[in-house]
Amino acid sequence: MIEFKNVCKKYPNGTLALDDVSLTINDGEFVFIVGESGAGKSTMLKTLFREEKISSGSLTVDGYDLVKIKNRQIPHYRRKLGIVFQDFRLFPDKTVFENVAFAMRVIGEPTRSIKRRVPTILSIVGLQDKYNDFPRELSGGEQQRVALARALANNPSIIIADEPTGNVDPKMSLDIMNLLLKIQKRGKTVLVVTHEKNFVDYFQQRVITIKNGKIVDDKVGGMFDA
Amino acid sequence: MRKYSLSYFLSQSFKGLWRNGVMSAASILVLMALLIVMGSFSLLVYNIDVNLENIGVLNEIVVFCDENCTDEEIADIGRQIRLLDNVNEDMVKHNTKQQILDEERAKYAGTEVENVFKEMVDRGVNPYRDEFIVTYNDNSEVTTLEYQLGQIQGIDKINSRADLAEKVEGIKNSVTFIFIFFLVVLFVVSLFVIINTIKLAVYARKQEIAIMRYVGATKWFITLPFVFEGMLIGLIASGVAYLVEWYMYTYIGKMLMQNSSILTIVPFSQVDGFVILGFLAVGLFSGIVGSAISLRKYLKA
Known part of the structure; x- marks a missing residue:
């Protein structure tokens, strides 16, 4: 469960990026976070990654109190999250298999377990035939699916996708969204930050709208109305 | 687990070392230069010390009494010497001419020269003179001491190697000063180059980090490859520097031994352990510290 309670985030330059945000996202929910550029979406994600500390209020994710969390606990907390970026952030000199395996290797997963698990994850995202391909040999949609596979590698309970379809053609974008929905059906909590009005309206999921750092709308089956 | x-x-x-080839090579070379300069100066200072110890008689002056001096006059000379400022009172040794003759005779017993001494004794002739071996405290005041000794009635001749001692002492001080200066400068420079090499490596792998x-990688997981990279730089530089030092020292040592019979050159085999340990300590230390400093800001959560 993700719980923001009266969260404020003020940057040293005085910008109030989050202004008294309170919301609860339950386990297994699919949530779109929408809003204009500069509305506070990125800051919200950064506070969830614990890349930024909140200025006031409380923020709890999966039992971790992100205000009181100790620095040495942060890596362990982040293993609960799977993160997908608009620009994929894959390693160009690593194959599809190695890109996914990398996420497991950094948390000390044994090689045997990596060899067993990576093919399973790649088949979930439909890339079972692309093990040895390099990112440059894949389309944008396929690259994003590799990124999704990497996000799933350590079996996180929450998937956070920041504009996952921003660099993908429309048909592939639909595939990615369907994939995210499929992942949510497997019991994961999925947060998608997006500008894609069509998808938001089409998928009829919970939509949280942020404006000037405040939540201005929060509806299940809502529409894109940023 | x-x-x-x-x-x-x-x-x-x-x-990482391979990817930043040029900077890695630069770091290795700078560190290597530091180690060689450091090693060379250390060995030079050590050899000067050993040579100074070998010629420890340098702070001794031998004073010969006039052959016509009576026993009483000689005793008086001894008293006057002991009263001088720069003289260690307990370290003034009087050798009578009879003692010297006996010692010399014993030294050459069983040789061809033995007969010469026998003849001297039979004829009641003793060519030696009473002498005082004077150990002094302050090398810089030795000229004054020589003058003062020369003023004592009954002293015929003064033997001193003060000039040489002064020169060696001077060289030793200059070498030590230059050694420390170069050491500090080179250490700072090599640390700077290593820090920049690792910084470049970190920058190139920013996205990966x-x-x-x-x-969810821990700080250690992120840091260790860079620390190891720094250690590798230190290790390679130490190894190569050791080989260069070994060759240089042996070559120069041989050359000096051929041209001088007074100098003692400590064999490299006697100091090689210290050299390699010193090199490894400085090499690894700069490698690890360099990596740690350049990674500091990436260690934040």
């Missing part, structure tokens, strides 16, 4: 593989860290360090952090 999950375990990180050492081979993974090592392979990452080697890759960011992804590592997002997927």
Whole structure:
């Protein structure tokens, strides 16, 4: 469960990026976070990654109190999250298999377990035939699916996708969204930050709208109305 | 429990070293230069020390009494010497001419020269003179002491190697000063180059580090390959510097031994342990410290 309670985030330059945000996202929910550029979406994600500390209020994710969390606990907390970026952030000199395996290797997963698990994850995202391909040999949609596979590698309970379809053609974008929905059906909590009005309206999921750092709308089956 | 593989860290360090080839080579060369200069000066200072110890008689002056002096006059000379400022009162040794003759005779017993001494004794002739071996405290005041000794009635001749001692002492001080100066400068420069090499490596792998952090890599997992990279730089530089030092020292040592019979050159085999340990200590220390400093800001959560 993700719980923001009266969260404020003020940057040293005085910008109030989050202004008294309170919301609860339950386990297994699919949530779109929408809003204009500069509305506070990125800051919200950064506070969830614990890349930024909140200025006031409380923020709890999966039992971790992100205000009181100790620095040495942060890596362990982040293993609960799977993160997908608009620009994929894959390693160009690593194959599809190695890109996914990398996420497991950094948390000390044994090689045997990596060899067993990576093919399973790649088949979930439909890339079972692309093990040895390099990112440059894949389309944008396929690259994003590799990124999704990497996000799933350590079996996180929450998937956070920041504009996952921003660099993908429309048909592939639909595939990615369907994939995210499929992942949510497997019991994961999925947060998608997006500008894609069509998808938001089409998928009829919970939509949280942020404006000037405040939540201005929060509806299940809502529409894109940023 | 999950375990990180050492081979993974090592392979990452080697890759990092290879990817930043030019800067890595620069770091190795600078560190190597530092180690060679440091090693050479240390060995030079050590050899000067050993040579100074060998010629420890340098702070001794031998004073010969006039052959016509009576025993009473000689005793008086001894008293006057002991009263001088720069003289260690307990370290004034009087050798009578009879003692010297006996010692010399014993030294040459069983040789062809033995008969010469026998003849001297039979004829009641003793060519030696009473002498005082004077140990002094302050090398810089030795000229004054020589003058003062020369003023004592009954002293015929003064033997001193003060000039040489002064020169060696002067050289030793200059070498030590230059040694410390170069050491500090080179150490700072090599640390700076290593820090920049690792910084470049860190910058090139910024995205990789960011992804590592997002997927939950611990600080150690991120840091270790860079620390190992720094250690590798230190290790390679130490190894090469040791070989260069060994060759240089042996070559120069041989050359000096051929041209001088007074100098003692400590064999490299007697100091090689200290050299390699010193090199490894400085090499690894600068490598690790360099990596740690350049990674500091990436260690934030």
